[in-house]
Amino acid sequence: DTEVTQTPKHLVMGMTNKKSLKCEQHMGHRAMYWYKQKAKKPPELMFVYSYEKLSINESVPSRFSPECPNSSLLNLHLHALQPEDSALYLCASSRLGMNTEAFFGQGTRLTVV
């Protein structure tokens, strides 16, 4: 199994809603990542989890709240988002240590209305 699975694939939410994005991998990877990708732009790193602990937060607004409940799951809780937060949200995972590539999920296409 070399898949990173993200749900939902598409999400439309209002600015007052609370929703969560989910990411799952069963490759035994102990590093997991959230990226945000706007149209025609490269992915931008948001958060890195290492051994289920948050190790990097790239100054992401608090309306995005990550959670890593166990080594296979990564969530991104969303609250009071703005229309400019509409983007493709990509989850990735990798082994820790040398010579490890990151595997990406198919992403959640988020639209904030």
Add this chain to the structure above:
Amino acid sequence: EDKVVQSPLSLVVHEGDTVTLNCSYEVTNFRSLLWYKQEKKAPTFLFMLTSSGIEKKSGRLSSILDKKELFSILNITATQTGDSAVYLCAPEYSGGSNYKLTFGKGTLLTVNP
């Protein structure tokens, strides 16, 4: 200030042509450089380069890294329409307690029949 610069930003070729995509980077605590192909959603992994001057090959694709000049190239020979995609390079470097990827803007390759 961009840490990763890819060129050209877009390229249109005919099937059968050979293309060379460029990536220059400037990061501290560099560990490796990764190339990804992105079509509609998830970036898919192509190569990880850690040593200078050693070419990696996969079918019609090859890539090489120059750690002295902080540069990498991705070659695609005998291009096919299925090669049409955005090609992203990403140096992996230390971000405090963990390593992270920063993506370049990508090269949009269009291969016409």
